[in-house]
């Protein structure tokens with residue numbers, strides 16, 4: 347379900363950190379275009395710059411130079427408040443450590459992204475129920491997050507990433523804390539999201555992503571650069 351809408355454009359992107367008087371170049375001249383409906387795997391060893399790149403795509407960090415456009419909008423140049431608004435509308439994120447509020451229920455965790463939306467309570471409930479069903483965690487709706495298994499936490503995090511119906515899903519090492527069965531379940535959900543036409547970017551070094559049963563593009567990263575595959 348690929349179209350020619352460019353969802354993510356990354357142009358001449360550099361990120362350098364300043365550390366104890368040294369300049370540490372972490373991303374070096376990254377150029378990448380990702381179309382609507384594409385599934386892109388950023389593959390590289392720890393320290394190759396994957397998380398830094400995802401943060402820049404999400405507008406959580408600003409580049410040292412170059413830019414990131416989200417559906418034509420320069421998220422990397424927007425003031426933080428506008429970058430967060432754009433992110434809230436268009437981007438769902440799934441992290442390695444799930445980042446749930448442990449003392450809230452599954453349902454409450456998934457409701458959080460909709461709080462600023464100004465939607466009516468019944469509309470919020472409908473969207474939350476849909477996301478819980480899509481992520482296959484509706485049966486645990488009332489459970490406190492701290493009592494979930496790793497796989498259930500991950501599915502709650504997926505529901506939270508989906509609840510505002512973003513077109514772009516960013517995943518950072520999504521299977522790093524999952525056993526094999528839950529990793530395969532996660533990939534099944536990704537397949538459904540891909541079929542729905544979502545644009546997906548996954549940072550990982552998990553070999554399970556080498557042979558997906560749906561179309562994806564592997565982008566190898568080495569030492570802050572994209573290398574030819």
Ligand SMILES: Nc1ncnc2c1ncn2[C@@H]1O[C@H](COP(=O)(O)OP(=O)(O)O)[C@@H](O)[C@H]1O
Nearest residue numbers: 363365370372391392393394395396397398399
């Ligand atoms: N805030 C920071 N300050 C200094 N160095 C950083 C910072 N964030 C990341 N780095 C460095 O950037 C490099 C790439 O890190 P990262 O993007 O987390 O890679 P990956 O996700 O592929 O493991 C690492 O060498 C890391 O130490």
Ligand SMILES: [Mg+2]
Nearest residue numbers: 396397398518
């Ligand atoms: Mg990382």
